[in-house]
Amino acid sequence: MAIISFLTGYMLPFIVVLSLIVFVHEMGHYLVGRWCGIRVLAFSLGFGPELVGFNDRHGTRWKVSLIPLGGYVRFFGDADSSSKTDSSELDALTPEERAQTLGGAALWKRAATVAAGPIANFILAIAIFSITLGVLGKPVSDPVVAEVRADGVAAAAGVQPGDVLLALDGRSVKTFDDVVRYVSLRPDVSIAVTVKRGDEHLTLPMTPRRVTTTDRFGNKVEVGQIGIVTTQQSGNFRVEKLGPLEAVTEGVRQTGAIVSSTFDYLQGLVAGRMSADQLGGPIRVAQTSGQVATLGVAALMQLAAVLSVSIGLLNLMPIPVLDGGHLILYALEAVRGRPISAAAQEWAFKVGLAMILSLMVFATWNDISHLIG
Incomplete structure (x- = not known):
């Protein structure tokens, strides 16, 4: 069995x-x-x-x-x-x-x-x-800070609840996921975070802390974190309906984001910032495929897109x-x-x-x- x-x-x-x-x-x-x-x-x-x-x-x-x-x-x-x-x-x-x-x-x-x-x-x-x-539409959350962890590097840098994140190292961010994706690949690397506070724009330098986290399937992953949290209310969590042209445009953008993230990881690997144990072969791909398949066909197809x-x-x-x-x-x-x-x-x-x-x-x-x- x-x-x-x-x-x-x-x-x-x-x-x-x-x-x-x-x-x-x-x-x-x-x-x-x-x-x-x-x-x-x-x-x-x-x-x-x-x-x-x-x-x-x-x-x-x-x-x-x-x-x-x-x-x-x-x-x-x-x-x-x-x-x-x-x-x-x-x-x-x-x-x-x-x-x-x-x-x-x-x-x-x-x-x-x-x-x-x-x-x-x-x-x-x-x-x-x-x-x-x-x-299915596009799940979106605005890059608004709901909570700043007291022991996080964002708090030490001066980030406050209610700040809106505008850019990371000069790259504009549109969603909270954009922030997570960029920060997670840069543990122990100084980044410049541009936030909007009222009518004021501030650029705050900080270095994401290296943290080992566990995903929903129990897999351990080493990422960078700065200690900020969003919520459904502050981030205005929603699902945006996209027309055919918008869906293709976003599909191109997401594919480009994977390419960019891959190069960011490889750059970190060469520089010694990222661990080579994140590189997986067919056994891990098989395990991940089985785990993601439990979430439904749509999740499995999105995994296929990432792997492609x-x-x-x-x-x-x-x-x-x-x-x-x-x-x-x-x-x-x-x-x-x-x-x-x-x-x-x-x-x-x-x-x-x-x-x-x-x-x-x-x-x-x-x-x-x-x-x-």
Whole structure:
């Protein structure tokens, strides 16, 4: 029973969410590649042995594979599922056949095909946010301080109940959530908080305190806090109905906020302000998917949007094997006027694969430590 509960409670939501994200990502590669005249040999949802599949009239093998932790599109002339070019095979092709390969296509076609995957992830996130916001509306609370904790850094800086927060480090804030999101990623980092008090605007420097909190599912998270609270009355909690254009605009804004928050976290990670144990792998994603699924379909879809942005950004990292690594190689080719040597590409892909495997091992170790901690 415990195994069945785990599979239905955690693995099923995880597989559904991940499969949607991977399908859209690979469909971006597929559609743009086909538009550019590149032949597609296989479209796989998952890795490993094929479970079920069929061939379409263009000769593409569409299949679902055993290991549901990703997927790939394999183009004509690729050496493997990472879209590494098979130089020996290209040399044996006619000019007409070479033009149908990813490696033999024009540089702009290769770049467009590779970039289409991550772009599709961002489009998916915008679409999910837009639909959920259009249907359910946007929960909003004004950035008004109802209470200042006596032992918090905001009290020491001079923040008072009734202050309206206008900006953080010069970035305007519109909701209390904007404040929480910005502050939580900056523990032990001095920030400038601009508040409105009556007719007066004040800029108050303060340093968010590092605090370990527990979310509704019992997961421990390390964040920055300044010690201010809002309430339903002072924050004017409400749900704003959005029209189609407003919903899409807000969907773009929320997607951009996730991108910005991700870069803020990575910057803090490099600077040593943020802990690397927040990096999670498939085990934690599965756990989170199962937990969020208990809140309903809308919450699970919003998690899918967040993960879609994360996977889009991950694939744009300048690491060979990933889409970003391919784009870097294409950029070097554009500058040099010719591709780098096959030997150099082979070396780069080996290094990239080692980096990805190391990241996966580290993230999985974090997941296990998180479960037993």
